[in-house]
Amino acid sequence: MAARKAFAGIFGLSFFHHCVFGITVKDFVKMRCSTNSSVETVMSWEGSVYAFWDQSQQDQLFTLTGMNIARCFQDETGMWYFTSRELMYYIDPLTGLPQSQWTNPYTNETTAVMHVANNPVQGPFGYSDDEMPSGTTITGLVSLISDINLFYPNPLYGNDSYIPYAPYEMYEGGEYFKYFTSQNALNDQNTDSVTSDTFFTWERTSQWLPWMAMGDQQGYLLYSCTGGAVDGINSLPSYMVTDITERLPLYEHAPDCLLDMADETSWTYFQHHFDAFLSNDEFPVPAPVETFPCSVIPVESV
8 A cells, every 4th residue: 555645634524424423633543553652553455456448348467465564653743643564465366375477468478576565654644633524324333534646756757767667757546545443442532542443445546567567558457455453463364474574574563753765655666676677586575674764753742
């Protein structure tokens, strides 16, 4: 779930019923992670990726499994921040295992599959009492919608090496989240987190992924997923646990602060690891534990 160029402040109203239950930023922090900055929350999701062509039947290209490990914290002004790392694997629908190579059904070209490894995914949420309008059902289910439409310069544009992969000037897409939790759980003032009562959906539209080598062909991708919190890294699929333990230990923990670096996306990751892609290396590439500079540091009490 990358490319959060407009991470905060784009929350809408969900019309399940005529009853409106306004939740605050602090409520959403409880839904997404925890008000205790020492606590890390692991969310996982599953779904599918579909190819859309003009006036053509859609194709399912992959199934998906992803994880995000996150923490929330406040700075000295009381502003809430979210910081995280995430992995997502493109799965062969027939075998149920991550694909290392993919034969493009539209071009017959075989390429390395560049699974998602985003470090970091982060941004501000707002202040505790800032309100986020939300709908609630008659059964007491609170919902919150975050629709993020994206249109920004393609980081691969202007370099002739990337023309076969992403020749367009602007990235076009969007990420659309819906969070649901129990109103009773959220009303409990004695809890730091309600992630165990929360589930979410995530949809994304984007241009063809660079590693698909689709050039300037028309069409787009649709991601459709559902997910929720899990008990920890060891609750993830075994191939993901093995990868994190043996090759990607950086993803065992969320950052301790807001990192002084831009969010990673599938497009910037392709740029950073283009040589490995051309060499048909295994993805994600190894990610050892590493220290990064902070731009915002948590405070224990505000």
